[in-house]
Amino acid sequence: MALQIKETQDSYDVIIVGSGAGGGMASKILSEAGLSVAVVEAGGDFDPAKEEDRTQLRPPWESPRRGAGTKIRPFGDFDQAIGGWEIEGEPYTRKDGTQFDWFRSRMVGGRTNHWGRISLRFGPNDFKRASIDGMGHDWPIGYEDLKPYYDKVDKLIGVFGSKEGIFNEPDGFFLPPPKPRLHELFIKRGADKAGIPMIPGRLSMLTRPINAERGVCFFCNQCNRACQAYADFSSGTCLIHPAMKKGKVDLFTYSMVRKVTTDETGKANGVSFVSKLDRKEYKLKSRVVVLGASACESARILMNSKSKAHPDGIGADSGVLGRYLHDSTGADRMGILPELIDRDRYNEDGVGGMHMYTPWWKDNKKLDFARGYHIEYWGGMGQPAYGAGGGMDSLRKYLKDEFGNPSPNGGYGVGLKKDIRRIYGATLGMSGRGESIPQYSNYCEIDPNVVDAYGIPVLRFHYKWTDQEIKQAKHMQDTFEEILTNAGATLLGTKPGPESNYGLAAPGQIIHEVGTTRMSNDPKSGVVNSNCQVHACKNLFVVDAGPFVSQADKNPTWTILALSWRTSDYIVEQLKQKNI
């Protein structure tokens, strides 16, 4: 990881905290408006095109653990999310025996370096859920407010997909999608029988170029390692570094923000941060501060920004700072497709994600839970690395010899080796990703007893799923079985039941946490207004997923990008009008 040494100044027009999707977009738009910008990032610089940073195309034997996950890279040794669920020196705690797992990435680009690139717009219904089902709250803005920004994000960053005309899955400016993989066609056969739609995936990878700066996808399936050709979206390669090249943008790395500083009137005037390099405190001044540190980290900074004007932290007077924390739901199921045993070999890497998926297709009025989910599909002849050939103690029985007799589970020898080769690429599965109902009672707050290695008070989480999410997971499991069985697959494992909440993942595990600084036109119901401007501090803005009133069953990144662009336009406008 290179250290970013920049000519720096002490005062900027704007300080942006965090370099992920929200901070990256703000850095681009604000610097293009001629403003001087400081981006303050808690991790190091990162550029996948630099040989020293590249993990793309590295074979597993370049890792002594052959690509297995580590504490610092839980998704694999070549995965480009440096951080993980537990970061040395940066703890968080939990309350009342509840569970929330917090995934953080400390590097330029944040979690956009490894994310799944599933780039779904929220639809008209997704902003108005309370009006539809009476639960939670509506957003103060609607699809029509964000549509122009979604359009611009599509064209700036690139997303493939197909025009479908589905009301709540708005179409965009799509690049051509890749053809399906073999297991996706088998699954589609099953889904068709069950009357469940499957359409081309919508992922932010360049199947065709959109400009001269970024290359096109060469189908290595490794988007989670970040692309040396910049053919997928990550904030560092597509936003931060281009903004630094073109505009007045200084990057401060290894800089952990403690608080937003304010003047005697309560207006933000900069940030105070600790350099992880020398463990000293530094102050930067600015006219505007933009938080894009991630929903929970930005909430933490606000809570810790105590002063005479903001005795409980900035935005705490709303009564909802840290509240309504919510993550997507998740559940999975796996099967083995006998027809894929002994399959023909060819390069099936494709893009780093599914070529087909299922958008939510049901009417919740006819179901016993209020919100929907989409389904992601997986399988195929993936790269053998750590874990390859595993599980033969339970999978080998699905192989039959020439006389039709099943192989015994387990074993050893040449026969085992052959069976591993025969079964390669025959397993497949699916994951549901659903919308949960935001709850006041699910929250993060400052733990009064614990600080991190920099002396900054840490977050404490309290989170419980409700019946809504559990019933949705049950529906997912029934659906998964129906699709897999219809596709001709044999189900693996036992169907998760009520004892495990139907396989519902623990809160935080899907890494779509949002809602902690939610937007509302009422300062007593939201931390920010509909322009993501903090009610209690007019020159302070939040551009991550904190302002989300509800997290649709869509992945949040595309909406973070669109909202951040819209907020950045608003900041430029407000500065011009001298309102802030």
Next chain:
Amino acid sequence: MNRRENLKLLFAGSIGAGLLLGCEPEQVKLKGEVIGTAGGRTEEEKARDAKLLAERFFTDDELKKISTLVDLILPADEQSPAATALGVPDFIEFMMKDQPDMQTPMRGGLMWLDFEAQELFGKVFSELEATQVKAIIDLVAWPEKATEDYQGGVRWFNMLRNLTCSGYFSTQEGWNYMGYQGNVPNVWDGVPVAVLTKHGLANPEKYAGVYLKPEERSKVAVWDEAGNLIG
């Protein structure tokens, strides 16, 4: 922090997380070879890999047992080498240190081999004939056939089998044996037609005009105002 202060920090000897961890900022080299995972490592990761690679977990006797067992699990055949020829024991040695939760069950399993060898044949494991080794391994290698008494051994051997397979198929030779053809730049144009035909499948007609056409892969995308791709 201005540029001068930044530079002062940079040249203060060692810098970055390496300073805090007390390790060398350079990737550790041994016998002229870079060791540890390649690409984008943090100082913390480099230091950890170097430390783990310098440590030794298995005793000579344990390593010998591991070598015997991995070659039993994945022996050479006419198409592929044996597990020891692909360095599988070294990989397992590393994994013991990388995921220390495996240490006790692995060590316990290897100890049990000697116990069982004494019980059945009155010898230590290393002195057994090949058929005797198989007799012992057969007690734990088949989960559904193993008796209740040997379920602990079954779990150990499952772990060893999984590790052996991981170490084996994550090599170039393992890829060759598996027939994996990826990890190279290419242009995906769907499942080969012969494969589709064999399985009686076809790409959905509906998207025939929508899917990526390889010949258009270098054309910069242009849309009309309604979002239709027009060039």
